[in-house]
Amino acid sequence: MKNLYLFLILSAFFSSACLAEVSLEEKKALMGLYNSTNGNHWVKKWDLNAPVSQWHGVKVIDDKVVEVNLFRNNLMGQLPVDIANLKYLTVLNLAFNSITGELPKEISNLARLRVLKLEMNRLKGEIPQEIGNLKQLEELSAFNNFLSGSIPNSIGNIKTLRILNLSSNALKGNIPDSLGELTALETLGLFENTLEGAIPVEMGNLKNLKELVLANNSLNGEIPREFEQLASLEIFQIQNNDFNSFKNLELLETRAFLVFDYDKNDRDIEFKDFDIDRKVRMADTKFEDSIEDIDK
Known part of the structure; x- marks a missing residue:
């Protein structure tokens, strides 16, 4: 009788679990x-x-x-x-689809969101300023869309962000100084937009940054001296911009980069000790999204 009673309890439990x-x-x-x-x-x-x-x-x-x-x-x-x-x-991983329209600002209400992957779609319009409300976000990837407008200053509020890739869009204006507050950032991709102005010196605070891709924009001024502080940097691409000077690249002369791309014809300095594997190119491989990545 006791066994039957136990069986009924367990049956009720598993039935309710299945119906949950x-x-x-x-x-x-x-x-x-x-x-x-x-x-x-x-x-x-x-x-x-x-x-x-x-x-x-x-x-x-x-x-x-x-x-x-x-x-x-x-x-x-x-x-x-x-x-x-x-x-x-x-x-929320909706990458590699054909999603159109604008990114709704209401998405910023997903307060627990850690990963937001929207790359390789057809999204247009501006990135909502409210995106900075996603205080637990670790990855924001929206490359290869039709996003326009400027990069919201509020992104600097997401202190947990490790990956930010907004490459291959139609973003314009300056890189916001607030990106220098993302001290956990390891990857920053702004490749192939219409960004202009000088690189913020505040980006020298990104001590954990491993990949920095700013190529194919309209950035000008000089490379900040503060980039000497980017001790973790392995991939650095700044080619096809309008920089006035590459003088401060001398500060990075002894680094062993995996990738280092710049406008070689415009520079007036020579590097002696770079150890560069030119078979590796972030700009060429940034669209890959492995099974391991999407199962995270």
Whole structure:
């Protein structure tokens, strides 16, 4: 009798666990994403009658949606504003799709978000100033879109940011001084925009920076002396800009870079000791997104 009683309790427990489901608000937000991005034409479609935890790319923990990973899944259309109702989301990977329209400012309400990957889509318009509210964000990748306007100063509020890649867009204006406050930053890609003005000297504070790609813009002035402080720098690309002087590159003369690209024909100094493997090029490989990366 005791065994039967235990069996009934365990059966009830596992039955309730199987029936457990995310909140109606979160499910509606997911269905809104499905409908607004032409879910019927996705590569891997959702069975809207199945439990949310069984939907492709959706990770549920404790009845809460914590991850949506729809990498390379033929999403077409605009992001709905009610995506902000996925309030427990830590990872949103919508890279390599055909998402159009503007990035809704409501996305900044995803306070727990750590990874936001939007690269290789067709997003346009400005990056919302509210993006700085994502105080736990560690990776923001939106390269190869049609984003315009200036880089929001508020990005400097995201002190946890390790990867920021906004390359190959139509961003303009100056690089904001506030980027110098991102002291955890390891990768900064602003390649192929229409950025202008001098590089902020505050960027010399980025002691953990390993990759800095500023090539193919309209930056001018000189390379900041403060770049001597970038002890972790391994990849440094500044070619195809309008710099007035490369004099301060002498300060980096003894570094063993993996990649170092600059406008060689315009410089008036010679380097003696660079140890450069010119087979490695961040600008050529920045569109790669490995399976390991998207499973994080």
